[in-house]
Amino acid sequence: MMNLERIKASVGRKLHRQMGLVAFLLLAALGLGSQAPAPTKVRLALQWNHQSQFAGYYVALDKGYYSARGLDVTILEGGPDKDPMEELRSGAADVATQFLTGALTARDGGTPLVSLAQVVNRSNLAIVAWKDRRIRRVEDLQGRPMSLWAEQFSAPYLALFKARGIQPAIIPQYYSVELFLRRGVEACSAMQYNEVHRIFQAGVDADEVTVFSMHDLGFGFPEDGLYCLQSFVARSPEASRAFAEASMEGWKTAQKSPEEALAIVMKRARAVHLPANEAHMRWMLTSILKSIFPESAEAWKPGELSREDYGRTVSLLLERGLIKAAPSYEAFTGKELARVP
Amino acid sequence: MFRRHGIAGRMTLFVLAGAGAVLALVVWASGRHSKKLLEQELEGKARALAAATALRIEAVEKSVTGTADELAALLEKVPIDRESVYVLLKESVRRNPQVFGSAVAFPPGLSGPEDTGAAPYAWRTGGSVSVKDLAEGGYHYEISDWYALPKVLKRPVWSEPYFDEGGGGILMATYSVPLLAGENGDRFLGVATCDVSLAWLSGMLSSLPLEHKGYAFLISPNGTLIAHPTRQFIMNESIFSLAEERSDEALRVLGRKMVKGESGFVPFVTLTTRTPSWLAFAPVSATGWSVGLVFPKDTVTGKVRALLLTQILLGLVGFVLLFFIVRFIARSITRPILQLDSATRVLAGGNLDAPLPTIPGEDEVAHLSSSFAAMQKDLKAYVEELKDTTAKKERVERELEIAHSIQMSLVPRTFPPFMGRKDLEIYATLDPARQIGGDLYDFRLLDDDHLLITIGDVSGKGIPAALFMAVTRTFLRGFFSEQLETERVFSRLNDELLQQGDTSMFVTLFCIVVHLPTGLCRYTNGGHCPPYVLRASGAIEAVPNVGGLIVGILPEAKYKSASFQLGPGDKLFFYTDGVTEATNKANEFFGDEGLVGALEELRAAPCQDLVTGVRARVGRFAEGAEQSDDITVMAFTYWGPDRQPGA
Numbered sequence: 001m002m003n004l005e006r007i008k009a010s011v012g013r014k015l016h017r018q019m020g021l022v023a024f025l026l027l028a029a030l031g032l033g034s035q036a037p038a039p040t041k042v043r044l045a046l047q048w049n050h051q052s053q054f055a056g057y058y059v060a061l062d063k064g065y066y067s068a069r070g071l072d073v074t075i076l077e078g079g080p081d082k083d084p085m086e087e088l089r090s091g092a093a094d095v096a097t098q099f100l101t102g103a104l105t106a107r108d109g110g111t112p113l114v115s116l117a118q119v120v121n122r123s124n125l126a127i128v129a130w131k132d133r134r135i136r137r138v139e140d141l142q143g144r145p146m147s148l149w150a151e152q153f154s155a156p157y158l159a160l161f162k163a164r165g166i167q168p169a170i171i172p173q174y175y176s177v178e179l180f181l182r183r184g185v186e187a188c189s190a191m192q193y194n195e196v197h198r199i200f201q202a203g204v205d206a207d208e209v210t211v212f213s214m215h216d217l218g219f220g221f222p223e224d225g226l227y228c229l230q231s232f233v234a235r236s237p238e239a240s241r242a243f244a245e246a247s248m249e250g251w252k253t254a255q256k257s258p259e260e261a262l263a264i265v266m267k268r269a270r271a272v273h274l275p276a277n278e279a280h281m282r283w284m285l286t287s288i289l290k291s292i293f294p295e296s297a298e299a300w301k302p303g304e305l306s307r308e309d310y311g312r313t314v315s316l317l318l319e320r321g322l323i324k325a326a327p328s329y330e331a332f333t334g335k336e337l338a339r340v341p
Numbered sequence: 342m343f344r345r346h347g348i349a350g351r352m353t354l355f356v357l358a359g360a361g362a363v364l365a366l367v368v369w370a371s372g373r374h375s376k377k378l379l380e381q382e383l384e385g386k387a388r389a390l391a392a393a394t395a396l397r398i399e400a401v402e403k404s405v406t407g408t409a410d411e412l413a414a415l416l417e418k419v420p421i422d423r424e425s426v427y428v429l430l431k432e433s434v435r436r437n438p439q440v441f442g443s444a445v446a447f448p449p450g451l452s453g454p455e456d457t458g459a460a461p462y463a464w465r466t467g468g469s470v471s472v473k474d475l476a477e478g479g480y481h482y483e484i485s486d487w488y489a490l491p492k493v494l495k496r497p498v499w500s501e502p503y504f505d506e507g508g509g510g511i512l513m514a515t516y517s518v519p520l521l522a523g524e525n526g527d528r529f530l531g532v533a534t535c536d537v538s539l540a541w542l543s544g545m546l547s548s549l550p551l552e553h554k555g556y557a558f559l560i561s562p563n564g565t566l567i568a569h570p571t572r573q574f575i576m577n578e579s580i581f582s583l584a585e586e587r588s589d590e591a592l593r594v595l596g597r598k599m600v601k602g603e604s605g606f607v608p609f610v611t612l613t614t615r616t617p618s619w620l621a622f623a624p625v626s627a628t629g630w631s632v633g634l635v636f637p638k639d640t641v642t643g644k645v646r647a648l649l650l651t652q653i654l655l656g657l658v659g660f661v662l663l664f665f666i667v668r669f670i671a672r673s674i675t676r677p678i679l680q681l682d683s684a685t686r687v688l689a690g691g692n693l694d695a696p697l698p699t700i701p702g703e704d705e706v707a708h709l710s711s712s713f714a715a716m717q718k719d720l721k722a723y724v725e726e727l728k729d730t731t732a733k734k735e736r737v738e739r740e741l742e743i744a745h746s747i748q749m750s751l752v753p754r755t756f757p758p759f760m761g762r763k764d765l766e767i768y769a770t771l772d773p774a775r776q777i778g779g780d781l782y783d784f785r786l787l788d789d790d791h792l793l794i795t796i797g798d799v800s801g802k803g804i805p806a807a808l809f810m811a812v813t814r815t816f817l818r819g820f821f822s823e824q825l826e827t828e829r830v831f832s833r834l835n836d837e838l839l840q841q842g843d844t845s846m847f848v849t850l851f852c853i854v855v856h857l858p859t860g861l862c863r864y865t866n867g868g869h870c871p872p873y874v875l876r877a878s879g880a881i882e883a884v885p886n887v888g889g890l891i892v893g894i895l896p897e898a899k900y901k902s903a904s905f906q907l908g909p910g911d912k913l914f915f916y917t918d919g920v921t922e923a924t925n926k927a928n929e930f931f932g933d934e935g936l937v938g939a940l941e942e943l944r945a946a947p948c949q950d951l952v953t954g955v956r957a958r959v960g961r962f963a964e965g966a967e968q969s970d971d972i973t974v975m976a977f978t979y980w981g982p983d984r985q986p987g988a
Contacts, residue, residue, distance in 0.1 A: 081479065171493055174484035178501065181563060184493045201581045202563035203597050273504070275565075277582040 039072040040239040044226075045084040045093035047102075050077050050268040051276065052284035053193065053224070054097065055261045056119070056292075060250025062264050069242035077272060080175050085111055094232050095243060100222040100305070100313050101152035101322070107332070108323035114233050114334040116226040117244040118305035119251065122291040123220025125156055126196055127212040128180065129187035135210055138217065142166040146187040147173035147180060155320045157189060160219045177202075193287035197280055221313045222305060223291070233334050248303040255289050258282070305333055348678075349671035356667045357660065364656040368649055376645045380619075383641055384606045387621030387634055391604065394549060394557065395623040395632045402537065402627045404439045406497070406516050409535040413497075413518035416445060416533055423447070423459055427472045430463035433535075434470045441465055441513065442536040444475060445520075446488050448529060458483065464536070488532050491519040495526070499628040502539055502567045504576060512539040512567065512576070514628065542568045546632075552640035554616070562629035564596045571613050583612055595620070599631035611635055677706045681713055693721045737803070744807035745773050751807075751814055752782050756949070759786060763984050764857055767794075768948035769975035770956055772919075772968065779806045779848075780917045780971035783814060790857050793821050794977060796915040797850035797869060809846045813838065813892075817852070827852050827865035831892060831900035835867075838893035847893035851915070853884075858982050860907035865900050867892040870918055873937075875944045877910030881937060884913075909981030914940060914951070919972035923959045931962050948976040 046054050057075055060066055066073040076093055078084055084096035085106040095116065098106070107113045127146075129135035135144065138160065146168040148154050161167065171185055177195050180188035181202050190196050196211055214220050226244055233240045254261035262282055269276035293302050300306060307329050314326040326332070346354065412433055415421075421429065430443045442464030449458030460475035460482045475482050482488050490498040500515040513536050520530035546557035546568050559568040564579035574583075580596035583589070595607060602624040609620030619641075622633045680698035687695035697717060700710040749771070756768055769782050779799030787793050795817055799810045816837050820830040830852065838847070851872065853864035864884065868891035871884040884905070890898040907913070916936065923931040936955070943954040952974045959972060 080484065081481070172484075172489075174486075174489060176486050176501075178486045178490055179493055182490065182494060182498070184490065201579050201585065203579075203581050203593070203600050205597075275504075275576040277578045277586070279582040279585040 037070065039067065039070050040236055041072045041074070042066070042095055042239060042243055043074045043076055043093045044243075045076045045082075045087040045096040046078040047084045047097050047099075047224075048078045049274050050265070050272060051194075051274075052262070052265050052281045053288055055254045055265050055285050055288070056251030057097075057247055058250070058264045058268055059254045059261050060246045063250065063253060065246040065249045065253075066243070069246050071239060071243055071246065073243070085113075088113070088227070088229055095226055095228045095240075097224050098227050099152060100225055100310075101155055101317060103225060103227050104313060104317050104326055104332075105152045105322055107327065108317075108325060112230040113227045113332075114230050114240075115305055115332055116228055116233075116240055116334075117248060117303045118222050118225045118309075119247070119303060120223040120225070120288065120291045121300040121302070121304075121306075121309065122294070123156065123213075123215040123223060124192040124194075124287065124291050125153075125214035125220065125223075126190045126192050127157070127187055127214070128177075128190045128196060128199055129210045129212070130183070131208055131210050133186040135187060138164050138212055139166055141168040141187055143169060144187060145169045145171055145185045146189075147171045147185045148189045149173050152317070152322060153189065155316050155322055156214050156219045156221055158320055159316055160214065160217055163219075193284040193291075197283045197287075201277075201280055221316060222309050225305065230334070244303065251289075251292055251302075254285065255293055258285055258289070261285060305329075347675065349668060349675045352671040353664060353667045357664060360660065360663055364653075364660070368652050368656065371652065372645055372649050375648055376641060379641045379644055383619060383636055384621070387619060387636055388604070388606055388623070390549065390551075391621040391623035391632050391634045394546070394634070395625045395630075397545065398542070398559070398625045398630070398632065399627045401439055401541075402499075402516070402625070404437065405535045405537045406627060408433055408437045408440050408443070409516050409518050409533055410497070412443065412445070412535075413520055413533040417520050417522055417530065423461060426461045427463065430461055431470050431472055434463045434465060437535075439537060440535045441511075441538040444534045444536075445531060446475065446482050446534070447531040448492075449483065451530070460488075487515040487517045487534055491517040491532050492529055495519055495521060495529075499562075501561050501563055501565060502576065505536075505538075512542075513537065514539055539567060549634070551634060552636055555618075555634065555636045555640065556611075557635070558633045559625075560596070560599060560631050560633070562600055564600050567630065569612075574612070598622075599624075599633065600629070602626065602629065602631070608638075609635060611637070674706065677710060681706075681710055685713065688717060688720075693717060693724060740803050744804045747804070747807035748773060748779070748781070748810060751811055753784065758784065762786075764980045764982055765792060765855075766948045766978040766980065767976070768952045769915075769973070770952055772956070772972045774919070774968045774970050774972075779810060780919065780973040781810045781814060781848075782915065782973055782975050783817070784975075784977075785818070787821055787825065787854065791825060792855045792857055793817075793852065794855065794913070794915065794975070795850065795852045796872070796917065796973065796975060797848050797867075798917050798971070798973075799846070799848045801846055805846065809838075809841075809848070812841065813848050813850070821852075821854075825854055825863070826902065827854060827863055828900040828902040831865045831867055831889065832898070835892050835898050835900070836896065839896050841893075847891050850892050853913070855907065855977075855979065857979075860909070860911070860979050860981060861904055862907055862913075863902050863904040865889060865902045867900065870916065870921065872913050872915040873940060874905070874907070875912035875914055875940060877908060877912075879944065881940055881944065907979040909979060909984065911979050912944070912948070912951070913977040913979070914955075915973075915975040915977070916955075917971060917973040919968075919970035920955070920959055920974060922970060923963045923972065924966055924969070925962055925964060926966050931959055935959075935962060948978050951976045 044057060061073055061075060076087070084093065084098055085102070087093040088096050089111055100118065103113050103115065129141065133144070135141060148157055148170050150172055168187065171179070173179070173189055177188055177190065177199055179185050181199065181204070188195070190199070192213065199209065200206060226247060228240055262278065262285055265281050265285065266276065266278060269281070294300050310329050310332065317323040318326070412429070426445050430445065434440050434443050442462060444460050444462040446460035447458055450456050458476050461472065462475045463470050463472045487500045490500070497516065497518040500517065502512055502514045505511045505513045515534050515536050517532045517534040519532055522528040522530050542559060546559065547570070549557050551557065556570045557568070558566060560580050561567050564581045565576060566574045566578050566580065569575055580599065581593055584592035584596060598605065599622050604623040606619060606621045609618045610616065611618050617638045619636045619638060620633055622631050624631050677698055677700045684695055684697050697710060697714050700707045752771055758767060759765070767784055771780055771782065779801060781797045781799065783795040785793055797813065799806045799813065801809065813834065816834050817830065820833050824830065831850070848867070849869040850867040851864065851869040853862050855862050866887055867889045871886055874882050874884060885903060887901045887903040889900045921930060921932055921936055939955045939958045943951045946954060955974050956972065
């Protein structure tokens with residue numbers, strides 16, 4: 001924030017110095033009768049409440065990365081009662097964040113989605129289990145009561161259980177881990193960047209639970225991506241490309257200055273009176289950044305959906321019967337698929 | 342080192358130092374003790390208050406749980422159509438002021454595949470109670486904790502507190518009871534709930550009688566802060582998130598104890614100001630919450646400090662009082678001493694009449710004062726006496742001086758005595774001692790041919806002795822003018838002196854009459870030491886003793902005379918016992934040996950040199966010792982008639 005102010009001030013001083021030149025240019029422009037194009041309005045619908053999961057977009061907005069590309073971006077907060085896919089369909093939003101699995105399910109359901117960027121390439125899905133219930137390996141979940149998210153979220157888990165030949169007693173899991181904390185279930189699904197830490201923040205020590213990472217178990221699939229309708233890409237090819245670029249620039253800045261990004265996130269959360277604490281948001285940011293930017297360059301290209309991952313995800317969903325068909329990789333990513341330089 | 346201060350100063354100093362040490366010890370000990378006591382007291386109070394607060398919260402929650410339990414029991418047993426449920430709920434909310442809202446949520450599909458579920462809800466708005474179906478408007482209540490938890494857990498559940506979205510951000514908690522039917526209670530019919538507003542909690546907690554800067558907080562079973570003076574914390578932070586933020590492992594351990602339903606009293610650091618404090622915590626069993634009461638340690642240390650400050654201030658006041666009291670006492674003791682001191686200074690200056698201070702009482706100083714008075718009296722008497730004695734002594738000395746001057750006026754002191762006489766030479770000295778005196782010598786020509794030489798020593802001293810000497814001399818001159826027989830003169834003198842009637846007065850006397858033409862000497866000795874004859878040849882001989890008592894003792898004393906011949910150049914040496922009995926510091930007498938030795942050395946010298954020489958040797962011998970007797974030395978040289986003038 002301070003930096004921004006300083007930059008603004010510095011620019012102001014320069015402007016002041018070059019006032020004469022600017023005035024001249026302005027007059028010249030008017031004389032020529034040409035004007036700068038009006039910024040393209042883009043409304044981004046998030047799939048959940050404001051939190052570090054979306055830090056890159058807030059940073060891009062705050063730092064002016066969108067406006068620098070001629071975009072006038074509004075970020076719409078999500079929540080348990082909101083479906084970003086529905087917002088795209090209804091025209092309430094232009095771009096939405098969504099799990100790749102969710103996007104594919106929606107596309108299969110008839111929403112003409114195009115992927116602008118695959119932001120989170122490494123899975124954050126996990127299983128948390130009570131150690132005192134003697135759950136040390138995935139196989140120990142056999143027959144045990146476990147809460148699990150529904151639909152596309154459950155697909156990697158169910159694939160895992162099938163592969164391991166186990167059948168936990170599944171109970172639907174919604175947005176809280178209370179059932180797990182109150183011992184209503186012995187295990188639950190969790191996001192590395194969220195529920196795992198929420199459980200810790202509810203006073204459960206790390207050595208009291210076993211955390212299985214779906215990625216480590218080989219059942220990790222790409223998660224958050226930026227999606228829009230085909231019509232949007234067709235209408236504003238430059239804008240959709242620019243939006244993806246600016247968003248990834250925002251994420252890069254968040255990686256470089258996590259504390260600054262954290263402050264921006266906290267400001268967002270506080271503005272809408274969301275229960276949030278810095279420790280949790282810091283954990284979330286640190287975790288998600290690891291799943292956006294790989295430790296080794298070979299792992300994946302940040303912001304890009306690999307053909308292989310796309311194929312794996314499509315196979316998973318087809319196999320689970322969550323989709324009947326999937327578009328080609330090229331069709332799904334579109335011609336205007338954002339590439340991060 | 343304290344000697345240079347007065348008694349009063351020292352006394353004040355020592356008493357104050359002692360009192361100061363005692364005061365410091367008392368302050369220190371009472372500080373420790375009261376801190377311990379206050380901490381114990383605080384612990385008891387804090388624990389009790391925490392438990393009482395927990396009970397107060399529980400009492401409110403119980404009234405809510407009772408309402409929900411009754412509602413559930415009713416719905417489980419009596420089938421009621423959904424419309425009637427609204428009436429029931431409305432009534433239930435109206436009747437129970439603690440209940441903010443109440444709902445019954447039915448599972449979708451309960452009455453058939455078309456059943457999308459329903460959740461009749463009644464809640465307070467302003468002064469009245471409104472109703473609605475929560476299922477309307479796309480609200481998926483079946484994914485809410487208040488619905489899902491009791492359904493799965495098959496027991497009543499208190500939800501984690503939450504901000505009511507519709508109710509203007511009021512903090513709420515919901516108590517949900519599952520409606521179970523069937524033999525084993527395994528048929529789930531829905532959930533009955535009661536909402537309770539937690540808005541009253543903050544007010545209640547902030548009205549707790551906590552010490553200055555103390556505060557209360559409340560955490561949920563997950564450690565989430567439900568109530569805390571820092572509003573920012575409420576629902577945002579849990580005790581565990583704060584522990585993580587502050588890397589405070591101890592806080593996390595404490596949080597775990599609290600959410601496990603333990604109670605305790607532990608050291609604590611406040612979450613915002615990092616103030617060292619005590620924390621008392623107690624569980625609200627019904628909801629699984631935990632009440633924490635924070636008491637900053639400085640409320641205890643502050644009290645102790647205030648107590649100590651009071652003690653120190655009182656002590657200082659006491660000190661000042663003590664200072665004046667001690668000084669007053671010390672001065673009351675030393676004032677008479679000082680008065681005595683200045684009085685004795687005047688006394689010592691010689692003014693014995695200086696008035697002494699009168700000190701009343703029977704104490705040591707009064708005794709000292711009276712002793713001084715007695716001393717003064719004695720001194721005065723002594724000085725008076727001394728004055729008397731001195732006067733007497735002065736009189737005696739005056740007398741002695743007179744006597745001496747008489748004595749000295751009686752002996753011839755002009756040398757040479759006989760102008761024109763070449764046939765004889767004579768010289769004498771008399772050194773009177775101060776105390777005992779009475780030597781006398783005399784020489785006179787009785788006629789042209791006869792020379793009388795007398796030496797003697799009168800007993801006694803002072804004027805009587807001097808007068809006795811004068812009398813003796815007068816008698817001798819008188820008698821020798823009548824006759825030359827020395828033994829007769831002695832007898833007559835003896836008689837005359839005895840007739841004076843004073844038997845204590847007597848005299849040793851030696852008289853010799855020299856017939857100058859021939860050198861024949863006739864002499865008589867009355868108890869005196871005989872003179873020496875120093876022959877021109879060099880022989881030294883004592884004049885032969887003829888016997889004879891001291892003159893003036895016995896009436897019938899007989900005196901004899903004898904004679905011997907002097908040749909030209911022979912000398913006679915006379916002396917009194919002051920010479921031979923002269924003593925040195927070792928109390929040895931000069932003695933006859935000393936005298937003869939001196940004579941042998943000086944025999945060839947003229948009379949004057951012989952006399953002064955002997956006298957000088959006696960003086961050297963006695964070196965510094967007091968002269969106790971008159972010393973008289975006299976020498977006579979007989980040159981004979983043939984000696985020519987100028988020879």
